[in-house]
Amino acid sequence: MSSTIHPTAIVDPAAELADGVTIGPYAIIGPHVRIGAGTTVGPHTVIEGRTTIGRDNRIFQFASIGAISQDMSYAGEPTELVIGDRNTIREFCTLNLGTAKEEGVTRVGSDNWIMAYVHIAHDVRLGNHTVLANSATLAGHVHVGDWAVIGGLSGVHQFVHVGAHAMIGFQGHVAQDVPPFLTVDGNPLAVRAVNLTGLKRRDFSAERIATIRRMHKLLYRDGLSLEQAVAAIESLRGQEPQADVDIDTMLGFLAASTRGIVR
Structure with missing residues (x-):
């Protein structure tokens, strides 16, 4: 043809x-x-x-x-x-x-x-x-991971990385790296929650989602430094073996970040 x-x-x-x-x-x-x-x-x-x-x-x-x-x-x-x-x-x-x-x-x-x-x-x-x-x-x-969603009229600054399964809301001003699995929006940009709707649509199990929510809490809700949060996330390995791939995704992203993550 x-x-x-x-x-x-x-x-x-x-x-x-x-x-x-x-x-x-x-x-x-x-x-x-x-x-x-x-x-x-x-x-x-x-x-x-x-x-x-x-x-x-x-x-x-x-x-x-x-x-x-x-x-x-x-x-x-x-x-x-x-x-x-x-x-x-x-x-x-x-x-x-x-x-x-x-x-x-x-x-x-x-x-x-x-x-x-x-x-x-x-x-x-x-x-x-x-x-x-x-x-x-x-x-x-700019690097954008698999399954990420970037809202309308959003601008992503040069060299920024957006993690897999992340979601950037409407008119997001993105000047720092956005970790995987999270939803961010606003100016200044802020992390709002885990991207639960996206993860459920992609058939993430309840166990995987629970581990991702724990990682979010360690990074953004427990008052830990980034170094302390990384150590705590590493300690989650093996607790839900099917979620270890998600832990690896998060830790790999944090280790590679050069602009610092949205916090």
């Missing part, structure tokens, strides 16, 4: 389109672009740069994919944007190439729901199964 390209689209002969790709009216596809099978590209979308897109993605009209970064130090290095499979990228989203400051790659995982006007800047690492609501903005070098 060949690709379907609208007569008004401009597709560089060097671009690589797999079987079943659909390119809409007035779209522009650059020479270094590779698009996987079953992906649809909406009208007036521009895909440029060294951009690789996986299978069965839906890219809506007027998206800008693979433009150079908005980093003023970028000097034309051959950087990349890599997008996984089955993502939905809605209208007017902007996803930029990486810079030479890190690996030179902006990475978007698979099964993400990226709503209109979202900006994903250079060197971002976006995991799998995330939701980015309308006009959410990820600055350069």
Whole structure:
């Protein structure tokens, strides 16, 4: 099955389109672009740069994919944007190439729901199964874990990490790392609770949720220093063996934090 390209689209002969790709009216596809099978590209979308897109993605009209970064130090290095499979990228989203400051790659995982006007800047690492609501903005070098939700009109400061299963509420101003499993919102940003609704939707057991709630209490309710809270979380290992993976997720995130966590 060949690709379907609208007569008004401009597709560089060097671009690589797999079987079943659909390119809409007035779209522009650059020479270094590779698009996987079953992906649809909406009208007036521009895909440029060294951009690789996986299978069965839906890219809506007027998206800008693979433009150079908005980093003023970028000097034309051959950087990349890599997008996984089955993502939905809605209208007017902007996803930029990486810079030479890190690996030179902006990475978007698979099964993400990226709503209109979202900006994903250079060197971002976006995991799998995330939701980015309308006009959410990820600055350069932001890392977002699997299943995280970022509310509409939220801004995430450069180099911030957002943990797996975390949820950022509407208009969150995110300047510090957000630990896994927690819900935050406001300006200044504050931790509100465990993301219980999200965890239940993902079939976390009652035992796992109980352990996550204990970690939240140790970090935010018991008056402990961060060092004391980490030690107390480590002591939870083995009490609910199925929750040890969640303890590892939390401790790994805390150990890797460079901007400090929201507290």
